[in-house]
Structures are given as structure tokens and as C-alpha cells.
Amino acid sequence: MYKGLSAGIVRQIFYATSRLGIFEVLRDYLAKYRRIDIWSRIGLGLIAGGCSAVISCPAEVAMVRMSNDNSLPLQQRRNYKSLANAAYRIATEEGVLTFWRGCSPFVQRVMLVGVCQVATYDQFTVSYRSLGVPDGLSNNFCSAMSSGLIFSLVTMPFETTKNRMAFQKSNQGTLQYTSTIGTIRHIATNEGVLALWKGFTPYYARCGGHTVIMFIAVEQLRKLYLSYFKK
Structure with missing residues (x-):
């Protein structure tokens, strides 16, 4: 059940940190030269999402291969022992570029996530602040729930499509x-x-809950970091 967990954790570390980190670095840099509006955030979300997908694609490939290995016929199984073993064998047996083979759909999906989740969250924090919701947990929660709603509305048709295609039976x-x-x-x-x-309701509950937990954790870790290292 947990085969491929190590690759999944590494993939999430690279994927989440690079997606959020690249977005904020680019946003702060751009803010020196112009006002950051919704269109700027959308563009930055696309760039951050694309970059994070390219960075995390090797871990994505390893995770998919490790988790799906048992579904293959015995003679076709790769039997990777660990994430390090999978990475070494893929690189030596198939070439380093194999890590990015067929990465286009993954990049496109993550670029969409970068806009619908990261960019909208950043925009909602500003919007709620202008409505009188102070920075803090209340602002973070409202912004994350709103961002999760946008993310769910935009991505659910693709989720429905993916499920229909994955679980269909041939005629x-x-x-x-x-x-x-x-x-x-x-x-x-x-x-x-x-x-x-x-x-939609259970899908939004899942995506909204994930978005709330992710962004509140990020904001609290940021405060903790600043309290210790930016005194």
C-alpha cells in the first residue's frame, strides 16, 4: 500500500517548496518595479508551476514506477529496492533524460495548479486585507478556503475526465x-x-482542506523562522 512512499515524500518536498518559493521570490522581485495585480500573479503562478514541475519530475517518475510496479507481469517488474536504487537504475539503464520523458502533461497540470492555488491565495490575502480582515489565521483561513474553491472548480472537470478514462472497461x-x-x-x-x-462537495472538502492546511502551515513556519532568524 505504501510502496513508493519515499519517492512521494521527496516529490512533494521538491514540488511544494519550489512552487511556493519560486512564486514568492519572483513576486517580491517584480514588486520592486511595478504594482502586483491579479494578472501579474497569474503569470508568476504559471512560471512557478512550470519550474516546480520540471524540478520534481524525476521524483514523480520514480514514485509512479515504484507504486505501479506490482501491477505489472512478473517478468516486466523492475523491483526497485528504494528511491535511491530507482533513481540510480533509471539513470544508468535508460539515461538521465528518462526522468523527464513525457513530462508535458505533468508540467501543464502543475502550471494550472500554480495559478488556481498559489496565485489566487496570494490575491485573496490582499483582497481580504482590504475588506478589513487582518493578517493572521483568519485571513489565512479565508484566503485558503477561497483559493481551494477556485482550484476545485477549475480542476474538477479534469479530475472527472481522468477517472472516467482510468476506470473505463473496453468494449x-x-x-x-x-x-x-x-x-x-x-x-x-x-x-x-x-x-x-x-x-463536487467531497472533492472541495478534500482540496479545500488540503489548501487550508498547506497555507496555514506555511504561514506559521514562516513566522517561526522570522522570529528566530530575522530578529
Whole structure:
């Protein structure tokens, strides 16, 4: 059940820290020359998301291979012993560039996350502050829940599409869903557009909860760091 956990943890460390860190560094640098508005944040979110995807892609490849290894026939299993073993064997047996083979979908998804989650959170903190919500847990919570809502609304059609494509059964060797756009079109035409958001409440509870925990943890760790190292 936990096979590939070490790779997943390393992937999350590189993915989350680089996504948030690159965004804030670029935002603070740009703020020296111009006012940061929503469009600036969207652009920075795209850049930060793309960079973090490229950085974390090797760990993503190792995680996917390790977690899915048992689903392969015995003769095709790679039997990686650890994350280090997986990384070494991929690099030596298949070449270093294998870590980034087929990374485009992952990069595109993370760029979307960079906009819908990181950029919107940053914008909401400013918006709530202007409405009288002071900086602190209340502002962080409201901003994170709002960001999680935007993230859920934008990404759920893709989540629905992914699930339909992953769990479909072939009919005499043919598949009903073969592409993301085709699946979205089929669902919207035959079941209605709102079917793309069927089951939204539990999805938002998951994404919103994750977003709240992530950003509140980041803000509290930032305060702790500043209290000790920026006196």
C-alpha cells in the first residue's frame, strides 16, 4: 500500500517548496518595479508551476514506477529496492533524460495548479486585507478556503475526465474515452455540463482542506523562522 512512499515524500518536498518559493521570490522581485495585480500573479503562478514541475519530475517518475510496479507481469517488474536504487537504475539503464520523458502533461497540470492555488491565495490575502480582515489565521483561513474553491472548480472537470478514462472497461477491444477533450465533450453532450462537477462537495472538502492546511502551515513556519532568524 505504501510502496513508493519515499519517492512521494521527496516529490512533494521538491514540488511544494519550489512552487511556493519560486512564486514568492519572483513576486517580491517584480514588486520592486511595478504594482502586483491579479494578472501579474497569474503569470508568476504559471512560471512557478512550470519550474516546480520540471524540478520534481524525476521524483514523480520514480514514485509512479515504484507504486505501479506490482501491477505489472512478473517478468516486466523492475523491483526497485528504494528511491535511491530507482533513481540510480533509471539513470544508468535508460539515461538521465528518462526522468523527464513525457513530462508535458505533468508540467501543464502543475502550471494550472500554480495559478488556481498559489496565485489566487496570494490575491485573496490582499483582497481580504482590504475588506478589513487582518493578517493572521483568519485571513489565512479565508484566503485558503477561497483559493481551494477556485482550484476545485477549475480542476474538477479534469479530475472527472481522468477517472472516467482510468476506470473505463473496453468494449470488444475499443475504449469509449480516448482523450481529455473528447471525454469532456462526451460527458457534457450526453449527461449535461454540470455532470463534470458531479460529486463536487467531497472533492472541495478534500482540496479545500488540503489548501487550508498547506497555507496555514506555511504561514506559521514562516513566522517561526522570522522570529528566530530575522530578529
